[in-house]
Each structure stands twice: as structure tokens, then as C-alpha cells.
Amino acid sequence: AQSVTQLGSHVSVSEGALVLLRCNYSSSVPPYLFWYVQYPNQGLQLLLKYTTGATLVKGINGFEAEFKKSETSFHLTKPSAHMSDAAEYFCAVSAWGNTGNQFYFGTGTSLTVIP
Amino acid sequence: GAGVSQSPRYKVAKRGQDVALRCDPISGHVSLFWYQQALGQGPEFLTYFQNEAQLDKSGLPSDRFFAERPEGSVSTLKIQRTQQEDSAVYLCASSGSGGAITEAFFGQGTRLTVV
Numbered sequence: 001a002q003s004v005t006q007l008g009s010h011v012s013v014s015e016g017a018l019v020l021l022r023c024n025y026s027s028s029v030p031p032y033l034f035w036y037v038q039y040p041n042q043g044l045q046l047l048l049k050y051t052t053g054a055t056l057v058k059g060i061n062g063f064e065a066e067f068k069k070s071e072t073s074f075h076l077t078k079p080s081a082h083m084s085d086a087a088e089y090f091c092a093v094s095a096w097g098n099t100g101n102q103f104y105f106g107t108g109t110s111l112t113v114i115p
Numbered sequence: 116g117a118g119v120s121q122s123p124r125y126k127v128a129k130r131g132q133d134v135a136l137r138c139d140p141i142s143g144h145v146s147l148f149w150y151q152q153a154l155g156q157g158p159e160f161l162t163y164f165q166n167e168a169q170l171d172k173s174g175l176p177s178d179r180f181f182a183e184r185p186e187g188s189v190s191t192l193k194i195q196r197t198q199q200e201d202s203a204v205y206l207c208a209s210s211g212s213g214g215a216i217t218e219a220f221f222g223q224g225t226r227l228t229v230v
Contacts, residue, residue, distance in 0.1 A: 006157075032215055043119075044158070044206070044221040051217050090157055094216040100163060100170035101146055103208075103216050107157040 002027045002093045006106035014114045019063075019078040021109045023091030026072065032094040033074040035065055036105075039087045047089075050074065061085070086113045117141075121207050121222035128197045128229050136192045136225045140209030146216060147190050149182055150206040152224070158206055164190060165213060197229045 007022040025031055032051045036044040048059025055067040061084075065076045074091060091106040120139040128134050140147050146165055150158035151174075160174040166187035175182070179198075184190040194201055204226045208219040 032217060034219075036221075043223045044208075046218065046220075049218065094219075096215040100165055101148075101210075101212075101214075101216055102160075102171070103148055103163075103219060104160055105150070105157040108155075 002031060002095045002102050002104050004091050004093050004104055004106035006089075006091050006109050008109055009107065010110045010112070012112040012114060013081045015083055016080050019076070019081045019085065019111065021076040021089050021091075021111065023065075023074045023076065023106060024072050025074060025091070025093045027093060027095050029095045033065075033067060034092040034094065035059065035063070035074075035076050036090045036092060037087050038090065038108075044090065047076070081111075081113045083113050083115065086111055119207055119209050119220050119222035121205075121225050123225060124223060126225060126227050128227065130199060130229055131196050132229075133193065133195045134197055134227065136194075136205050136227070138190045138192070138207030138209075138222060140188065140190070140207070141211070141220055142188075144209035144211050144220075145213040146210040146219075147184060148208045148210075148219065149190070149192050150208070151176075152204045152206055154203070161192070161205075194227075197227075199229050202227055202229045 003026045034049045035047040050067040058064045094103045149161040152158045163171040164184040179195045181193045204224040207222045210219045
């Protein structure tokens with residue numbers, strides 16, 4: 001079975017500061033990993049994903065994440081926060097399991113950017 | 116269509132009423148997922164279809180919830196005898212992958228309010 005844990009349901013950073021949103025996963029098979037962003041009253045938008053290959057992946061809006069198998073982590077970072085980054089962020093894991101596709105989300109991290 | 120379309124966007128139901136939520140996935144997409152997202156929470160998996168086959172319904176919270184995708188395209192999530200705890204946003208996602216998901220596209224969701 002697969003699962004995702006996001007540490008910190010709320011994160012506040014100052015504008016221009018580093019953003020670090022944590023995600024740890026549990027998977028019995030090699031996972032695919034994703035970060036999605038959700039703005040108020042909007043659907044989920046893909047930020048970036050890791051499937052195979054390079055473990056450091058770059059996404060939209062200056063975000064990046066690094067897959068660390070030894071730490072079972074896929075933390076999301078951005079060097080300099082912008083006011084428009086304020087949103088809800090969800091980490092997700094995908095794997096092919098006994099019943100076919102499994103695509104599960106963490107509980108989310110709400111990012112506040114302080115001017 | 117260009118993206119995943121869900122209807123209605125908003126639904127208010129009286130407790131005990133039956134509701135039907137529709138999802139039009141991206142044309143040709145094999146995989147389709149339904150999620151329930153309560154206020155301030157992450158999307159919770161409900162059910163998964165591969166074409167017309169419902170391969171996983173382990174997330175459906177009770178036998179009042181029923182989903183179908185009879186022709187492998189449009190899907191309907193039906194909730195019978197709605198209860199207040201059913202109030203949530205219901206998200207649909209589709210993917211062209213028949214194997215492990217490498218990317219999933221989300222609709223805007225249907226916000227169900229049970230009064």
C-alpha cells in the first residue's frame with residue numbers, strides 16, 4: 001500500500017525567503033511522486049512530478065523537488081517566495097498495486113507568504 | 116474537450132435526497148479517479164476506473180455511494196440518501212496512463228452542500 005505524510009499543515013514564510021514543504025512517502029513498489037497546488041475555489045494544478053531519471057525535478061513557478069529514496073522523501077522547495085505562492089500544496093504518490101492504480105494524496109500544507 | 120469537466124459546479128441537497136455528480140474526462144483517457152475533499156483536508160480517494168471497469172472502490176465511505184462509467188468515458192458518482200457529512204468537494208481526475216499514473220488532470224470539482 002502507498003501513503004503520503006506532509007509535515008506541517010501550515011507554513012508561513014516572508015516574501016523573498018526560502019520555501020520548504022515536506023513530504024514523506026511509504027510505498028511497497030517504486031513510486032511516482034507529485035506536487036499539486038490548489039488556489040481557493042480552484043482545481044488541482046500539477047507543479048512537478050518525479051517518475052524516473054533525474055532525482056531533482058523542476059516545475060512551474062520556480063519550484064523544485066528532490067526524490068531521496070534513502071529518506072523516502074520528496075520535499076518541495078523554492079528559493080524565494082512570492083506573494084502569489086500563497087496556496088494549498090498537496091504531495092501525491094502513484095503506484096501500480098494489487099487492485100491497479102493507486103494515487104493518493106497527503107493532507108496538504110497551507111502556505112502563507114508574509115509581505 | 117480540452118480538460119476534465121465536472122457538473123454541476125455547485126449542488127445543494129436536502130438531507131435524504133439523492134444526487135448525481137458527472138465527470139467528463141479528457142477524451143481517450145483510460146484511467147478515472149474520484150476523490151472527496153472535505154474543507155481544509157486533502158483529497159481522499161473514493162474509487163478508480165480503468166476504462167469501464169471499476170478496479171478499486173475501497174474508498175467509498177458507505178453503500179450509499181455508487182459510481183459507474185458504463186462506456187469507459189463519462190462517469191457518474193451517485194450518493195443516495197445524502198447526509199450532512201457528505202458535504203464536500205468531489206473531484207474527478209483522468210489520466211491517459213493505463214499503468215501507474217504519470218500525470219493526472221483534475222476537474223474543478225463539484226461542491227456538495229447537504230442541508
